[in-house]
Amino acid sequence: MLKLDEKKAYDSFKAIKEGKKLSSFYGFECADFTFNNRNCKVVKPRKAVAGLPWVWLARFWGHEPKADIALSERGFHVVYCNVAELFGNGKSIDIWNKFYAYMQKLGLAKKVALPPDEEFISFIAEAMELNEKGIKVVAPKSERPKVLETPDYFLAKLEQNPQAKSDSFRKEYIAWINEAKTEATRQKRIDEALEWIAEGKLRFWKYMK
Numbered sequence: 663m664l665k666l667d668e669k670k671a672y673d674s675f676k677a678i679k680e681g682k683k684l685s686s687f688y689g690f691e692c693a694d695f696t697f698n699n700r701n702c703k704v705v706k707p708r709k710a711v712a713g714l715p716w717v718w719l720a721r722f723w724g725h726e727p728k729a730d731i732a733l734s735e736r737g738f739h740v741v742y743c744n745v746a747e748l749f750g751n752g753k754s755i756d757i758w759n760k761f762y763a764y765m766q767k768l769g770l771a772k773k774v775a776l777p778p779d780e781e782f783i784s785f786i787a788e789a790m791e792l793n794e795k796g797i798k799v800v801a802p803k804s805e806r807p808k809v810l811e812t813p814d815y816f817l818a819k820l821e822q823n824p825q826a827k828s829d830s831f832r833k834e835y836i837a838w839i840n841e842a843k844t845e846a847t848r849q850k851r852i853d854e855a856l857e858w859i860a861e862g863k864l865r866f867w868k869y870m871k
Contacts, residue, residue: 672710674739677768683843688727690734694843697764698757701841703742704768705730711737715775716765721746728792739770747866816852820859834865 675682675693682695687705695702703723716739717730723742730740743761748754766772816839820832835855842848858867 672714672769674704674706674710674714674768674770678704687724687734687740688731690731696843697743698760700757700761701744701843702761703740705734705740707734707737707739709737710739714739714770716741716770718742718774728788732788738775741765741770749866816856835859838865 675684675691678693678695680695680697682693685692685694687703690705690707692703692705695704715737717733719730719740719742723744734740743758745754745757748757820835839848839851839855842851855865858865
């Protein structure tokens with residue numbers, strides 16, 4: 663069984679040099695920051711396991727979080743680096759390699775780890791039981807301001823473009839804009855999106871052959 667480090671509480675957030683915003687991930691502290699122009703997150707357990715093991719989420723942050731919550735409760739760090747639009751190409755691997763090196767600077771274990779098989783299977787069984795009973799994990803209310811709504815003039819541009827009638831076309835652009843951390847970044851993305859939409863381009867046109 664994994665043991666908590668009783669000597670002292672390790673604060674991985676102190677090693678994050680980039681500007682960060684603190685939020686809550688189901689009651690656990692979460693640091694949101696930008697690394698190599700990528701949105702990243704590190705969730706810190708209340709008391710870290712000896713050896714500082716961690717779990718790396720590749721996609722779908724916050725989706726079906728029961729296992730992530732269980733691991734956090736047992737002293738694991740949970741991390742995320744968003745490279746979704748790169749579709750696993752060479753650039754995404756390079757970014758992840760650099761992110762891994764950065765996690766080493768935070769002092770996390772050399773290998774991304776999971777608990778022993780018996781313990782991890784129990785987490786999965788617990789999550790399956792909650793799903794079968796229809797029990798949903800409810801995130802505590804955040805004090806952070808809600809994401810700004812997409813402006814009407816941008817939505818109007820979407821409506822004017824025949825290609826933008828598809829749900830996937832619209833969602834990709836709107837999600838990208840609403841992920842912006844600052845108003846300046848948000849406006850820049852809107853301007854770029856309007857230019858690409860006028861040319862009939864999909865959100866990820868740069869990565870399409």
